[in-house]
Amino acid sequence: MLPVTMASTLLDKLWALHCVADLGDGESLLNIDRVFLHERTGSIALQGLADAGRALRDPGRVFCTMDHIVDTYPGRGDETAMPSGRDFIVATRAAAREAGIRLFDVRDPQQGIVHVISPELGIALPGSTVVCPDSHTCTLGGLGALAWGIGSTEAEHAMATGTLRVRKPRSLRVTFDGELAPGVTAKDMILHLIGREGAGGGAGHAVEFAGNAVRALSVEARMTLCNMAVEFSAFTGFVAPDATAAAYVEGREYAPSGSELALARAHWRELFSDVDARFDRELVIDASAIAPTVTWGTSPEHCLPIGEPVPDPASEADPARREGMRKALGYMGLAPGQQLAGLPIDGAFIGSCTNSRLSDLRAAADFLRGKRVAPGVSAVCVPGSTTVKRAAEAEGIDRVFRDAGFSWREAGCSMCFYAGGETFGAGKRVISSTNRNFEGRQGPGTRTHLASPVTVAASAVAGHITRAERRVEAA
Amino acid sequence: MEPLSPLRRHTGIAVPLLRNNIDTDAIIPSREMKRVSKHGLGEGLFAAWRYTLPGSREADPAFILNDPAYRGASILLAGANFGCGSSREHAVWALHEYGFRVIIAPSFGSIFYSNCVRNGILPVELDEAAIARLAGAVAGDPAGRPLTVDLEAGQVLDPEGRALGFTINPGHRRMLMEGLDVIGLTLERAADIDAFEQADRQRRPWIYR
DSSP states (O other): OOSOOSOOOHHHHHHHHHEEEEEETTEEEEEOSEEEEETTTHHHHHHHHHHTTOOOSOGGGEEEEOOSSSOOSTTOOSOOSSTTHHHHHHHHHHHHHHHTOEEEOTTOTTOBOHHHHHHHTTOSOTTOEEEESSGGGGGGGGGTOEEEEOOHHHHHHHHHHSEEEEEOOEEEEEEEESOOOTTOOHHHHHHHHHHHHOTTTTTTEEEEEESHHHHTSOHHHHHHHHHTTGGGTOSEEEOOOOHHHHHHHTTOTTSOOHHHHHHHHHHHTTOSOOTTOOOSEEEEEEGGGOOOEEEOSSSTTSEEETTSBOOOGGGOOSHHHHHHHHHHHHHHTOOTTOBSTTOBOSEEEEOTTTSOSHHHHHHHHHHHTTOOOOTTOEEEEOOSBHHHHHHHHHTTHHHHHHHHTEEEOOSSOGGGSOSSSOOSOTTOEEEESSSOOOTTTTSTTOEEEEOOHHHHHHHHHHTBOOOOOOOOOOO | OOOOOOOSEEEEOEEEEOOSOOBHHHHSOGGGOOSSSSSSOGGGTTHHHHBSSTTOOOBOTTSGGGSGGGTTOOEEEEOTTBTBSOOOTHHHHHHHHHTOOEEEESOBOHHHHHHHHTTTOEEEEOOHHHHHHHHHHHTTOTTTSOEEEETTTTEEEOTTOOEEEOOOOHHHHHHHHHTOOHHHHHHTTHHHHHHHHHHHHHHOGGGOO
């Protein structure tokens, strides 16, 4: 039973469920169910704790993976294309062993991107609190977890105390009414929202995604939606766990089973916003009006339905936004009024915690089957986890990608960002299923256009930015 | 980590970088995070804008931090949503090592904001127009026209001594003013945490294994 009696939002319920103490001044001490680390920012948190002579409160609730720096080339080991990458890997391995936590190491059959493997293995669960020193931890909201990114110092706090000191965010419900058009995905939904409300639009809020179009999404697609809540500046995003979420969890290695599963299911059924709950803010979006979307600039708010021209900064009233648009056009090598559709590309990337799950790869492969990547386009697919990679290979999806001319990689974050290892190169234009089109994110001077995996696949084949043609539905 | 130096009142040179959405990748590019360390990051601060070429250390004269007039700046005036993006605490460590103690912006990325407070950098929220006025007030002679930020009073003082009020959560204020060991403070509540977990084990046994 939840200690809440008045009409409550899901945020209220999750907060009450995890509240250890009210610290005053608007701060709560929240219990943290799971801490997940990776070699980029987790290594330093473990080291910080060890240096301070502090123990982990419960090593069984802390996990670690190698995803950010590790190479994704076939046959990879501890050596990385990134200079000094090996040091991070070796230090993380040693620190994880010392701390006694479960590490998904480079050659572990369950290794992968942190936000792909934590739900995949049942480590992140509906209603659980999950933190990771990684901003895309909000991905796990797709499962109905209260999950958010933190810094390394806060990760030390979470590991040492099993809690975090947190100010409760305001509540924002974003309702996507209606049905998505064919070929429109969760990625297009979240880009559309950020484009409409701005990259700062969710600041100070926890976003509950609701409505028919959200209910109709698979858990994997809900994770794509929630993944970019941080690009909306939200504290986190989540979808109330329903039967779809409960079914997703069942049978996963770390998930409850047997009598505990029945108990857990009963608990998860209570996790929803009451019908008369009041939100601090509400937004309603007509999902049927969303088109395949792509970014043109250097913030996720710089996005457009494919087919619309790049906006003119001169028409922007706000001076700071105008200046941002002007700088973005310069970096991206674009002019106001230019069409993105038909813009030649040099690279295509499918991967990242946003869009590298089996359903993403299936959708792209469905498009690519029997087609070839256009000459001159460098195309790369990086499955989100070793488990996803294995499952895709069992279905022959790897062959579809390879036959189309994509390189097929080991799991990891790969070219979602540039750590001094691999990049498409300066001035190269890349269509990417990732989450950030920031200046230099994919390498110095690299021009990133964010889009869904299907749009990436279609553009790779066309050699320029394009939407996938609508599938002819069987009568 | 070494104890934080308390921050009550700070006077320093202010430098304007009035772009919106300056993300933590821009504050410190991934390639500049070379070691498992909180140190040695100041050099990589704003590397893509500060140096002429990726990886080089040749100052780009067009970037404001390279303007000798702003040498020794310790207060950064920024645009909205400063520090959005990646959670990397390295962004805050880099700013601190470079010498920044105060960042004034209309809004901040939330993870970045928490990271600031935990590392002795004061994030001050003021509206865009006020920040533009401060930038105007220091221009021309930044060293001769420093700003003062008084955390205790919740005020930014412009070069003429005119006060602009700001608000900050009292818990964050205390953390910054006293340089607190937050983990130590929370561990004093071990009994509360134990009691919570004991009850929670009955309610959600599957979380504990």
